[in-house]
Amino acid sequence: MSASSLSPSAHTVAVLLDDALVTLNRAFGVLRRRNVPIEGLALHPSGTTGVSRLTFVLKADAATADRVAQQFHKMIGVRSVMVLANEDSTTEAKR
């Protein structure tokens, strides 16, 4: 994804969710449907049995990141959602 002229900042969203393919599929559906620009994506065990940690970086402003987080928040199988602003995202965007 190319850096747009608006250079929206990047946000990291960390989601704890049920370790089930159908839940992951639903999670990706939330991103796909809203055409959220994703820069990076990682899935790891959370340390708790049956729970995974899905982390993704999206190139979008805080309001968009928050809207995405709200959609995750109400998904069945999602345990928690956290949004972090990436401090160095401006530098990233200029490169």
Place this chain on the structure above:
Amino acid sequence: MSEMLSGAEILCRALVDAGGEVIFGYPGGAIMPVYHALPDHPQLRHILVRHEQAAAHAADGYARASGRVGVCVATSGPGATNLVTGLAAAHMDNSPVVAITGQVSRPMIGRDAFQETDIIGITLPITKQNYQVQDVTELADVVADAIAVALSGRPGPVLIDVPKDVQNQKIEYRAPRARARGQSRPLTPGASPGSLEDGVRKAARLIAGADRPLLMVGHGVILAEAYAEVQALAEKTGIPVITTLLGISGFPDGHPLHLGMPGMHGEVHVNRAIQHADVIIGIGLRFDDRVTGNTASFAPQARIIHIDLDRAEIGKNVPVAVGIVGDARDVTRRLVAAVEPRRCERWLEHIRGFVRPRTEAFRGDLSPETILASIYEASHGECTIVTDVGQHQMWVAKLYRYERPNTHITSGGLGAMGFAVPAAMGVHLARPNGTVWAISGDGGFQMNMAEMATMVQEGLPVKMAVFNNGYLGMVRQWQQFFHEKRYSCTPIWSPDYVKLAEAYGIPGYRVKQASELADVVGRVNAEAGPALVEFVIEQEANVYPMIPPGGSLSEPIEAEPAAAAGH
């Protein structure tokens, strides 16, 4: 002593244990074990539809009218895919539907087996949750969980896909564990009591300082049964009330504070009120684009207080000054306690100045008003009306006088033509002692008119009204306004509805003049079984006023004066 049950028997028993009484369905290969078990569970009345889409709409209608889950059943493959429109409608309008689909046996899944479809993948975006049962030991818990998920928080449809070999697996039965499958958090995030109190306080302050406040009532008020609370809020403050398409019958139409429906086909004075308001209190609505028009010019002077159960709705479509996450009934009750009594007489007078007299003329004087008035009179205003999608839907929404809570049921969000006839069957089963009218256009009626056979076979006395103008009227109206009157593919032929009714063995009538209305509609309403009446209406009548899609609420297209309507 232990009792060995098959998966299919467990499924039926779990539905019975959850209080299930009616299921709408259609048998087929991959769901046959369930159909084999059904006769042993006479508590479950099965309604054999003529198309699975009707099963989903009927379950939706049942759910909306009863507040309980509506259950529909289909086989794998085409049976399951036929449910999709109904599930999408239930999803958009927050209706607690549980769909049960057969699936090919587990060893065949993923091998393009006969009638195999990835119904889980297909329905992911239109269900609140879905499950493919991988082992019979999970089944009872899944059913209990699915029902709880469908009903809890913001309701919605849930799908359970059960492979045929799981239906045949036998195990020792045990009752489902309550909330057995791990949900470590509330299904709908609630605000903490602190922020709720804070929100209510801020809202009360905004209301106290407002000169031109408005209440906008959506489906959430009906889902939460917040009727008394909303009325108390309106009456304590004198604030005029607007009901959205799905909020209709959430507040009595005849109440002096009721203004009407907003949005694309809202009356001019309702939309003007929105554009002049300085505070809008929105309860249980999502500020849908059909309500707001262009959001950039929506309610330009208003600070918005938005009360919704779903946190994701707050600020999603319009910016809000105060967002309160919570149940419409609970929050409104708190708001009633927090606001100071006041009146809005000058504001109401101001709004009354916006009211326009209706000017359209109709062939045979058969106007939507007179037709709907005759249904109101015949049923003494006590029936439930289920509408389809299109011009008649807007006429009913604007012109029928709803006085009783939750008596207007329609496919609002999805706008699924073909909804009314099957959904009305579900409404009848939820309210067997009341009268239900299914009102459709000639287009939508022909989509699901095969369900007349279901009504006859199952004894469902739905009263069907067809507004026949020989066109797909709403599309034709758009063609007239926005596509140079090129009526491409919108003229639609109809069968002889009176003969059609006769073919199904039910009474059928045709009305062409207003003078025939009272007699015919009265007879249809009084029929013990299903009955049909066709209203032959003006061919090119329009629904006025109209905000062009994406346009501002301030710039409606209005009816020409009656003299120029052309006859």
